[in-house]
Amino acid sequence: MRMIFRCDPALSDHLPRPILARGALPDWLRAMPTKAHSEIHGREIRTVKQCPPFIDAMAYGVMILLPCDVAVDRGSFSWDWDIPEPSTAGHPRAPLSFHVPAQFPDAPFAREGQAALKFNSFWTIELEPEWSLFATHPINRDDLPFRLISGLVDADRFHDGGINFPAIWTQPDFSGVLPKGTPVAQCFAVPRAAPQLVFESFDDSHKEAYAKTVAEVLATPGVYRKRFRARRGRSTAE
Template sequence: MRFVVRCLPGFSSRVPAPVPARTALPDWLKTMPSTVASAALAGAEVRTLKHCPPLIDALGAGVLFPLAADLTVRGGELSWDWDAPRHPELGHTRSPIGLHLPEQAEGVPLRLPEGQFAVKFSNFWTVEVPDGWSVLFTHPLNREDLPFRTLSGLVDCDRWRDGLVHFPALWTDPEFEGVLTAGTPVAQAIPVRREALELVVEEMDDERVAAHRAVEEALGADPGVYRKDFREGPG
């Protein structure tokens, strides 16, 4: 499918562009070991999450939207030095980040450290997807290393193709100080079909139980079996 992003004239050379998430896997995934010794198993080697295809596939799903400019965090304050261009006919923001008032989350059970705040990452790219599709914007999946948590939203980007979607987030790490560099992923966009879901709840029959047993046995015998197609049975 086509996932089209567009920025205002003059911004393409000043703002990092969204990228396919599969091309921007985090450094910690690349450097983490494949196996480690487990104290709980008397030092026996166990496979790490580096062997978990669903986790890796989630990291690589969809498109990552980047922080527009370097953001300095010092003493609980956010600052930046970025001279963004302005289009003479529009009233768009030129700030890479804004704040949400605490009252805007009144009644929402947000787990926010004492004294911390909600922010809004500015996005300078519109998104267009085919008719009948929406886009789930959420925190970069499995990225607990980031000092914020982006809130999730579902946007009909086939209809809202000429509007900007910004990303509200909670600043969750009160100890973080330093620089978040331009290009840091602040949201992950995953296209989803906009159609009614038919949920079927039932018990396995004998055929499905046998198939489930075959999957269990294959998983125990072959670490790479997850990538195989079991719809026609293991083989």
């Protein structure tokens, strides 16, 4: 799978490139201990830092990064980003724009009277035929002061314009700086073909395998990681 990112040539030296999500794991995860005391269990237990599905979800796909510092003061956003005039007609210069509340009436994520942010795209994204781009909030990143609204784009066909990323600002009292390089969207290439759903009851061999697997997982730490977790290759960037 190749994901091709293109940008305006005038901006190529001013934009952070999208990165593999494994390179954007947060500091709080790196600092988390691998074990912690549980009052309920009365002993040390493993934390999510030792849970491969938790980590692999956060490390999967590609992260789109905020292109510059954005100052935030209780819902007011500003930036000082000195970049050249793009050489492409209709190309944005601002890192943010907005969706008015009327665009998402009565949606469960709406905040009364509050516009949605739109993280403007400075990269086009092209995928291989029959693949779409799924964009969502950086996984398990409730520490970020916004919540991205997920979307699916047929980026094998739509790849000559930028894909923007709408979000709801969730911390109205936040004052500070959203720094350049903040992950704003986690993107995966997904096949467009719908899966064939097959339903079966366990036969004797499946019942035996189920009981054996569950017993091993409960008895021995790291069974999934050592026996079932797939090795993840390193990607290359051109």
